[in-house]
Amino acid sequence: MEMTAIAQSLLNGLAISGIYILIALGLTLVLSIMGIVQISHGEIYMVGAYCVYYLIKSAGFSFIPALIVATLFVGCIGVFLERVFFRPFRGDPDRAMTVSISLILIIQNIVLFLAGGNPKSYSSPFTGVLFIFGIVIAWKRLIIVIVGFGLLVLLFLFIRYTKTGQAMLAISQEREGAALQGINIDFVSAVAMFLGCALAAVAAGFIGSLFSISPTMGSFALMKGIAVIILGGLGSIAGAVIGGLILGLIDGVLPAITSTYTAGLVGFAAIIIILLFRPQGIWGHE
Amino acid sequence: MLEVKGLSKFFGGLEAVSNIDMTVKAGEIFGLIGPNGAGKTTFFNLINGVIRPTRGRVIFEGQDITGKKPHSVAKKGIIRTFQANNIFPDFTVIENVSLSCHLKTGIGIFEASLHTPGSKKKEKDVLERSYEIIKHAGLESFTNTAANSLSHGHKRILGIANALAAEPKLLMLDEPLGGMNAEEVSETINLIRRLLDDGLTILLIEHNMRATMSLCDRIFVINFGKKIAEGNPAEVKENPEVIKAYLGAGQNA
Amino acid sequence: MTYLLTSLFLTVCLIFLPHFMSGPYYVHVFIITMMNIILTSSLRLISLSGQISLAHGGMMTIGAYTSALLVMRLGLSTWYAMLIAGLFVALVACLTGFPFMRLKGIYFSIVTVFFSEMVVLITQQWESLTGGSGGIYNIPAPGAIVVTGLFNIDFLSKIHFYYFALFLMIASLLILYAIEKSRIGFILKGIKQTDSLAESIGINTIGFKVLAYSTGCFFAGIVGAFYSHYISAMCPDTFGFFYTINILVYMTVGGIEVFAGPILGAFVLTILPEITRVLKEFMPFIFAAVLIAVIFFLPEGLAGLFSRLIAFIKKIIRIKNA
Structure with a gap:
């Protein structure tokens, strides 16, 4: 393969990585703070895409304000879901998972009812291309890499330098101990859910500008998100980033070399094998 | 040894x-x-x-x-x-011990699902043996009590009974x-x-x-x-x- | 005893039911319901060991393709093909089960989801065998059963499939019930409660979990095979992620603790959308309401509701008598 073609698919891979990392960060935050695998995370993501779509098409917003409003709105949905559906089942991961599974069907059916099943799309305002050393870089992909990694830095700063962020870190390391030290788990859970859902909405907003959106788009996102956090190590932010990079590059580069199907198969097989031999993930600890 | x-x-x-x-x-x-x-x-x-x-x-x-x-x-x-985790919390005491007799039951998978006369006899033997073990451990007054509702001490003794079975x-x-x-x-x-x-x-x-x-x-x-x-x-x-x-x-x- | 009588009564009802149905559509709904009951109950068998499998969709796909291809490529009799499909699926479950069952809880569930996704990808990819994403069509119906003078079941009408599904359902439920009441069911329940203890007193916990997994998947394979011959078409993603999620929801809504739970759940949640077709527009919300109500108020599922109702009625009778 040509150098430029390789560089091209690497960049595509990075853009996909950006999306995967945003999705996986939400899953990982909720898992480490609330102790549940939030299976309806894909549906939250789907709702994010629809919010952006309707803000653009019906409310006449342009892309960036629509993305910001949708992000905040979906974050609030997250807070609502945490309060109503997950808080009553804290410490009961099995039933919390049932709740989460039910939410998939509920959210999906409601969106199907309101929006219909036909795929929809909107275009990215980031048009045009950039030439660097003869490599064609589409702005609409580059912006995902920039935003994705920018948000990652912000999240890192939030966790490192705010009180709430430190509390999140403490809870993720030891739940009971954190509660004893007077950390308000309710508040921190709500923040985690808000951030997680907001990040998913950002990812979805960008995905919608690249591909079409549909009520069933969430399951794909969920699969990839779960694959990423398993690859990296459950409940670890660094793990989500590394897992997202690896899987994004696999999904970005492999289809160019082989077929999309083979790339998908390799991805799933890799996850199963990793789970069997290293259940704690690449980055996780025993 | x-x-x-x-x-x-x-x-x-x-x-x-x-x-x-x-x-x-x-x-x-x-x-x-x-x-x-x-x-x-x-x-x-x-x-x-x-x-x-x-x-x-x-x-x-x-x-x-x-x-x-x-x-x-x-x-x-x-x-x-x-x-x-020495007990099966949702089972009664006798169920705990009779499950723990697993190794000695000699009841094969097919025998168990087909309810042959032989398996019925073996099930009966298992229950008798279990009761003996419970008596040996001093838990006979709790035979049909749910394991979960035993006192802490009795739970631990049931754990030993399970091992003995x-x-x-x-x-x-x-x-x-x-x-x-x-x-x-x-x-x-x-x-x-x-x-x-x-x-x-x-x-x-x-x-x-x-x-x-x-x-x-x-x-x-x-x-x-x-x-x-x-x-x-x-x-x-x-x-x-x-x-x-x-x-x-x-x-x- | 009540259990036996209720089951007999329901069976008799189901035998005569098609004669009161206004059209083939309702027969179809009942066939799908009976399929879902088998699937949900077989999923519960696996969950007796404490593991939630999400591989049912993948297993059904394997069963459906195996049976259809055996008939269409090798000219095998449909009856043998369906049985072989079930056994093949059980074998696949056995081989994958040993590595998978080493994982616990959510990890096992995730691996089974990925397994199902891989099945979909492989059936899409392997075009020479499976016909690729387009699927396969004109899968023949089962061969006719003719007993001269008595009956002639040629599977040209939906009613014949109805009785076939009814037979499959009753046979499956009897087998599943027998397994649960046997020593195997007892051991599985023990493993679910404390698997480290079960292992240390000499129970091969992985072996029993795999046994439950293979047996449960056997039924998924049979149902998949039945479906392919009934609908006569099959696509790689017919039984995708959401199909499995639905089965899981039927099981949870019905109640996982008792044998009748999944049956009730599958029945109510398959029939409900059909009888409320007048309210079709609001179906998502009715569905949502049922789910939320069960999650919050009925931790033991619909089956729990029934036993509570019975207890309540008994209490009232007692008060009246007193």
């Missing part, structure tokens, strides 16, 4: 169990003591196969059982109890007296004495020093995964290393 040679387990860089040699003779009760975190439970896990040793061999009645799965080790005749040759008890009140302690010590009279070999981890000293024929002391002393209770009590280990642990705690 049980022979352990150079047994070691590393977790990452940490030596949880380091180069332990030990021999347990048939019919004796052998105590394993040491401060908290000395590696006693890890040692049990290594013997019954919950985790695989990094180095060393475990030999039981002349057979090498190193690294075998817990259920195969159980089949050879080594049964252990745990500090927690699997017909051990070597019984490994992990802190059987933990969290019991004085009455329950003496009940359990009596039970252990009865088991010894029946000819069972016992390997015991226990923090209750008075009980350990009075029960055990020989005692093996470890600290930080290493052996620091071995001998009869009187010898161990006088051993300066042991005194140091326990005083040191006391100061830290």
Whole structure:
């Protein structure tokens, strides 16, 4: 393969990585703070895409304000879901998972009812291309890499330098101990859910500008998100980033070399094998 | 009966169990003591196969059982109890023990699902045997009580009964007296004495020093995964290393 | 005894039911319901060991393709093909079960989801065998059963499939019930409660979990095979992620604790959308309401509701008598 073609698919891979990392960060935050695998995370993501779509098409917003409003709105949905559906089942991961599974069907059916099943799309305002050393870089992909990694830095700063962020870190390391030290788990859970859902909405907003959106788009996102956090190590932010990079590059580069199907198969097989031999993930600890 | 040679387990860089040699003779009760975190439970896990040793061999009645799965080790005749999760909480006491008779039922899968006359007879035998074990353990007044609603002490005794149901040759008890009140302690010590009279070999981890000293024929002391002393209770009590280990642990705690 | 009588009564009802149905559509709904009951109950068998499998969709796909291809490529009799498909699926479950069952809880569930996704990808990719994403069509119906003078079941009408599905359902439920009441069911329940203890007293916990997994998947394979011959078409993603999620929801809504739970759940949640077709527009919200109500108020599922109702009625009778 040509150098430029390789560089091209690497960049595509990075853009996909950006999306995967945003999705996986939400899953990982909720898992480490609330102790549940939030299976309806894909549906939250789907709702994010629809919010952006309707803000653009019906409310006449342009892309960036629509993305910001949708992000905040979906974050609030997250807070609502945490309060109503997950808080009553804290410490009961099995039933919390049932709740989460039910939410998939509920959210999906409601969106199907309101929006219909036909795929929809909107275009990215980031048009045009950039030439660097003869490599064609589409702005609409580059912006995902920039935003994705920018948000990652912000999240890192939030966790490192705010009180709430430190509390999140403490809870993720030891739940009971954190509660004893007077950390308000309710508040921190709500923040985690808000951030997680907001990040998913950002990812979805960008995905919608690249591909079409549909009520069933969430399951794909969920699969990839779960694959990423398993690859990296459950409940670890660094793990989500590394897992997202690896899987994004696999999904970005492999289809160019082989077929999309083979790339998908390799991805799933890799996850199963990793789970069997290293259940704690690449980055996780025993 | 049980022979352990150079047994070691590393977790990452940490030596949880380091180069332990030990021999347990048939019919004796052998105590394993040491401060908290000395590696006693890890040692049990290594013997019954919950985790695989990094180095060393475990030999039981002349057979090498190193690294075998817990259920195969159980089949050879080594049964252990745990500090927690010794019971099936949603089952009654009799159900607990009759499930634990699994190894001795001899009921095959097809026999069990087809309800042959032979399997019915075997089921009856199992129930009779279970009842005997419950009586032996002194739980007969709770036969049909849900295990979950037993008192803490009785739960632990049921844990021992579960282990007995699997017909051990070597019984490994992990802190059987933990969290019991004085009455329950003496009940359990009596039970252990009865088991010894029946000819069972016992390997015991226990923090209750008075009980350990009075029960055990020989005692093996470890600290930080290493052996620091071995001998009869009187010898161990006088051993300066042991005194140091326990005083040191006391100061830290 | 009540159980036996109720089951007999329901069976008789189901035998005569098609004669009162106003059209083939309702027969179809009942066939799908009976399929879902088998699937949900077989999923519960696996969950007795404490593991939630999400591989049912993948297993059904394997069963459907195996049976259809055996008939269409090798000219095998449909009856043998369906049985072989079930056994093949059980074998696949057995081989994958040993590595998978080493994982616990959510990890196992995730691996089974990925397994199902891989099945979909492979059936899409392997065009020479499976016909690729387009699927396969004109899968023949089962061969006719003719007993001269008595009956002639040629599977040209939906009613014949109805009785076939009814037979499959009753046979499956009887087998599943027998397994649960046998020593195997007892051991599985023990493993679910404390699997470290079960292992240490000599129970081969992985072996029993795999046994439950293979047996449960066997039924999924049979149902998949039945479906392919009934609908006569099959696509790689017919039984995708959401199909499995639906089965899981039927099981949870019905109640996982008792044998009748999944049956009730599958029945109510398959029939409900059909009888409320007048309210079709609001179906998502009715569905949502049912789910939320069950999650919050009925931790033991619909089956729990029934036993509570019975207890309540008994209490009222007692008060009246007193």
